[in-house]
Amino acid sequence: MNNLMTREKWQTIKSRYSIYLVLIAMIIVCNLLSPNFLSARNISNISVQISVTTILAFGETILIIGGLLDLSCGSVLALAGVLSVYVFKETGSLSLAFAVGLIVGVLCNFVNGILVRRFNIPAFIATLAMMTVARGIALLFTKGQNIYQIGDYVWFGQGSIGFIPIPVLFMIIIGILTWYILGHTSFGRSLYAVGGNEEAARASGINVGRIKVGAYLINGVFVGLAGIILMARTNVGAPNSGQGYEFEALTAAIIGGTSFSGGLGTAGGTLAGAFIVGFLNNIMNLAGVDSYLQQVIKGAIIALAVGYDMWAKVNRTRKTLGAAKLPTERKEARA
Amino acid sequence: MQNNLLEVRNISKSFPGVKALEDVCFSVKEGSVHVLCGENGAGKSTLMKIINGIYQPDGGETLIRGEKVEINSPIRAGELGISMIFQELNYTPEMTIEESLFAGRWPKKRFGQIDWKTIRQKTLQLLKQENLSYDPQTKLKDLSISNLQMLEILKAISRDADIIIMDEPTSSITNKEIEILFEKIADLRARGKGIVYISHKMDEIFRIADEISILRDGKVVETRPKDKFDIDSVIALMVGRALGQGYPKEDVPRGDVVLEVENFSGPTGFSDISFNVRKGEIVGFAGLVGAGRTEVMRALFGLDPHFGGTVKVHGAPVKVRNVQDSIRNGVVMLSEDRRRYGIVPIRDVKENVTLASMEQFFQKGRLHSARERSRVEEICSKINVKMASIDVQVSTLSGGNQQKVVLSKWMLQDPDILILDEPTRGIDVGAKFEIYKLMTSLVKEGKSIIMVSSELPELIGMCDRMYVMAEGRITGELDRAEFSQETIMRYAMNMARKAV
Numbered sequence: 001m002n003n004l005m006t007r008e009k010w011q012t013i014k015s016r017y018s019i020y021l022v023l024i025a026m027i028i029v030c031n032l033l034s035p036n037f038l039s040a041r042n043i044s045n046i047s048v049q050i051s052v053t054t055i056l057a058f059g060e061t062i063l064i065i066g067g068l069l070d071l072s073c074g075s076v077l078a079l080a081g082v083l084s085v086y087v088f089k090e091t092g093s094l095s096l097a098f099a100v101g102l103i104v105g106v107l108c109n110f111v112n113g114i115l116v117r118r119f120n121i122p123a124f125i126a127t128l129a130m131m132t133v134a135r136g137i138a139l140l141f142t143k144g145q146n147i148y149q150i151g152d153y154v155w156f157g158q159g160s161i162g163f164i165p166i167p168v169l170f171m172i173i174i175g176i177l178t179w180y181i182l183g184h185t186s187f188g189r190s191l192y193a194v195g196g197n198e199e200a201a202r203a204s205g206i207n208v209g210r211i212k213v214g215a216y217l218i219n220g221v222f223v224g225l226a227g228i229i230l231m232a233r234t235n236v237g238a239p240n241s242g243q244g245y246e247f248e249a250l251t252a253a254i255i256g257g258t259s260f261s262g263g264l265g266t267a268g269g270t271l272a273g274a275f276i277v278g279f280l281n282n283i284m285n286l287a288g289v290d291s292y293l294q295q296v297i298k299g300a301i302i303a304l305a306v307g308y309d310m311w312a313k314v315n316r317t318r319k320t321l322g323a324a325k326l327p328t329e330r331k332e333a334r335a
Numbered sequence: 336m337q338n339n340l341l342e343v344r345n346i347s348k349s350f351p352g353v354k355a356l357e358d359v360c361f362s363v364k365e366g367s368v369h370v371l372c373g374e375n376g377a378g379k380s381t382l383m384k385i386i387n388g389i390y391q392p393d394g395g396e397t398l399i400r401g402e403k404v405e406i407n408s409p410i411r412a413g414e415l416g417i418s419m420i421f422q423e424l425n426y427t428p429e430m431t432i433e434e435s436l437f438a439g440r441w442p443k444k445r446f447g448q449i450d451w452k453t454i455r456q457k458t459l460q461l462l463k464q465e466n467l468s469y470d471p472q473t474k475l476k477d478l479s480i481s482n483l484q485m486l487e488i489l490k491a492i493s494r495d496a497d498i499i500i501m502d503e504p505t506s507s508i509t510n511k512e513i514e515i516l517f518e519k520i521a522d523l524r525a526r527g528k529g530i531v532y533i534s535h536k537m538d539e540i541f542r543i544a545d546e547i548s549i550l551r552d553g554k555v556v557e558t559r560p561k562d563k564f565d566i567d568s569v570i571a572l573m574v575g576r577a578l579g580q581g582y583p584k585e586d587v588p589r590g591d592v593v594l595e596v597e598n599f600s601g602p603t604g605f606s607d608i609s610f611n612v613r614k615g616e617i618v619g620f621a622g623l624v625g626a627g628r629t630e631v632m633r634a635l636f637g638l639d640p641h642f643g644g645t646v647k648v649h650g651a652p653v654k655v656r657n658v659q660d661s662i663r664n665g666v667v668m669l670s671e672d673r674r675r676y677g678i679v680p681i682r683d684v685k686e687n688v689t690l691a692s693m694e695q696f697f698q699k700g701r702l703h704s705a706r707e708r709s710r711v712e713e714i715c716s717k718i719n720v721k722m723a724s725i726d727v728q729v730s731t732l733s734g735g736n737q738q739k740v741v742l743s744k745w746m747l748q749d750p751d752i753l754i755l756d757e758p759t760r761g762i763d764v765g766a767k768f769e770i771y772k773l774m775t776s777l778v779k780e781g782k783s784i785i786m787v788s789s790e791l792p793e794l795i796g797m798c799d800r801m802y803v804m805a806e807g808r809i810t811g812e813l814d815r816a817e818f819s820q821e822t823i824m825r826y827a828m829n830m831a832r833k834a835v
Contacts (some may be wrong), residue, residue, distance in 0.1 A: 183702070184701060185697060185700045185702065186694070186697035186700060189689070189690070192682055193682065193690055196681050197678065197680065199675050200675070200677055200679050201679065202638070203670060204658070205657075205658040205691050206690070259681075263679060
């Protein structure tokens with residue numbers, strides 16, 4: 001009995017912290033491969049590089065935990081960014097521009113939430129539609145032209161407080177916020193339940209619809225912020241920016257242990273996942289790996305990470321249920 | 336003497352914690368209908384799943400036409416001429432009749448394309464032969480349940496099945512459709528097929544059976560030709576076991592009516608339900624599977640909608656639009672389907688227990704972690720949940736402990752009225768007894784319990800009063816003094832008038 005309990009505990013610890021072990025192993029290997037890797041400058045560079053997609057990844061983490069997802073974040077980011085830049089150029093007010101960026105992100109995601117909640121459109125499809133619509137609006141609004149000479153706006157992407165670059169600071173704040181929401185609020189608790197078993201959550205008196213919309217609204221704030229940072233970093237209000245970022249964000253979340261079946265995932269895991277991807281890109285660049293090959297390697301790593309996750313889960317289920325029960329389980333799942 | 340088409344000898348099967356079948360012998364003769372009856376959980380479905388190769392027996396042997404065989408998969412069963420028609424039909428809604436008839440064994444042309452022409456021909460031929468007038472291109476989603484059943488029978492015939500197993504085929508079809516089904520069964524019998532028919536509907540059983548076997552607690556207690564049985568003896572054999580002993584039942588003074596339901600009707604298949612529950616009372620709901628008990632309770636708890644009737648809690652009419660309303664009224668429900676409605680399996684015990692009472696631990700959206708831990712540990716040790724710690728995933732616990740986690744969740748709410756729907760389903764004997772004890776201590780604290788169960792002995796053992804349902808309506812109300820398995824079964828089969 002005692003033996004069994006310690007084994008269970010060890011299983012839990014292993015599955016909970018394995019991602020950090022991977023991260024540490026990666027740092028060691030990278031350091032051996034390239035002596036420049038651990039320099040403060042390189043680490044700082046990597047952090048700035050991953051900040052935008054990591055902020056998006058925190059939003060995706062919250063959504064995936066609730067059994068949802070957002071394919072539109074790359075486009076909404078562009079829309080929020082260009083509108084924010086536009087407002088800054090018209091008014092010269094940084095705070096107003098900042099507010100507009102966030103509001104646009106939230107509004108788009110409010111629509112996502114309503115589509116999912118009221119009209120029961122699967123999250124995948126609702127946000128796929130939003131992806132196209134938001135990109136279209138961004139292009140319409142700017143007539144497809146970039147907005148240049150954005151002046152002081154670049155502070156959001158290129159400034160720093162002390163030695164910490166602003167994008168990294170935002171990334172840390174959003175990370176802490178995500179950690180707090182997920183682990184320390186009743187909203188976070190409900191979110192895990194909704195993603196883990198929506199029916200049981202409903203039968204426990206949780207307002208499932210409100211939780212789902214809430215998750216999109218939070219994601220909206222993150223996406224809006226990411227848009228502001230990206231425009232400022234690249235020094236231009238570009239309606240075409242952020243393409244494919246949704247997949248970068250999903251990659252970080254998934255490698256960080258967020259389960260696509262919902263109900264599992266942490267802010268720390270996602271941050272680690274983002275750094276793993278960031279380190280991987282960095283070390284492949286430092287080692288001069290062909291950029292096309294880099295894509296192949298990144299894809300393979302996603303498949304490995306998720307494959308391991310699923311394999312471990314099936315293994316665990318088999319151990320707890322005993323093989324005899326599996327056929328019935330399958331039948332229930334079908335019905 | 337007819338030949339045995341199928342015979343099983345001394346079949347046994349255990350699941351973790353349960354002995355599902357013990358030394359079962361059973362046979363089907365050529366050109367006959369063998370009815371298998373028994374209460375819910377007697378082992379009927381397990382036996383059929385063994386014959387169909389879904390489960391492997393722990394011991395015993397199976398013979399087809401006198402030859403020993405090993406049936407290790409449903410595919411093998413099919414090859415041996417066994418075809419099973421499940422109670423819950425699984426089908427692909429977008430398939431057409433002809434596609435589905437030959438699914439998995441579509442005739443092929445030379446380059447591997449499906450030979451639709453042959454399929455059409457064969458389908459039409461089969462339909463003609465069986466006197467059915469379906470259009471081969473009708474999609475399955477456009478067929479009624481009885482038509483789907485007929486299609487399953489057709490499939491069995493087209494596969495040259497000799498042994499056809501039907502698991503409660505009439506549970507969801509109309510009387511007229513039952514007649515058509517019975518004609519078909521008579522026809523199959525005349526053609527020398529062997530039919531195993533599972534049912535607990537007395538009138539049907541006596542209409543079509545040649546032989547009847549009664550299964551109880553995993554054993555065949557009696558097999559005889561139909562004319563050696565009558566309804567009373569079948570019912571007595573189905574239920575005949577020690578009554579209401581060994582239940583930790585105590586007499587608790589009953590108080591005022593705390594819950595009053597009047598003319599409650601809903602779209603999920605129940606109507607005109609009226610009942611009441613007093614303080615300190617355990618009220619049972621008996622009935623066969625599909626009688627509508629769960630549906631009533633789900634609607635009462637706000638999980639399903641209802642369209643008529645009033646609900647009064649402590650004398651005051653209340654609205655039940657959703658679960659939140661119900662919890663606010665002090666009514667909670669433990670669902671029969673624990674995995675689906677009870678637990679969030681991948682989250683830990685602590686989160687599952689506080690799921691319905693988060694307002695107690697989150698103030699202004701902030702978690703009071705220490706208070707949460709101590710409350711959860713307190714309640715779990717009171718209910719005796721066996722686990723390594725409150726941080727383990729609920730999915731790693733046994734069924735009984737999962738059930739206790741769900742109970743703990745509701746105990747945190749300190750409700751006045753608990754609806755327990757099949758509280759002891761799928762859990763071992765020890766855990767069952769603990770749940771009974773908990774029920775007793777709850778009513779002693781002045782709470783009230785509605786207990787829905789398909790196990791008559793536990794209802795008889797634990798309840799003060801009982802309502803019996805059949806076909807979506809309440810057909811009887813019994814006081815503790817009137818409890819007997821026979822009476823309850825009669826009400827549950829809606830035969831009270833005929834028999835008395």
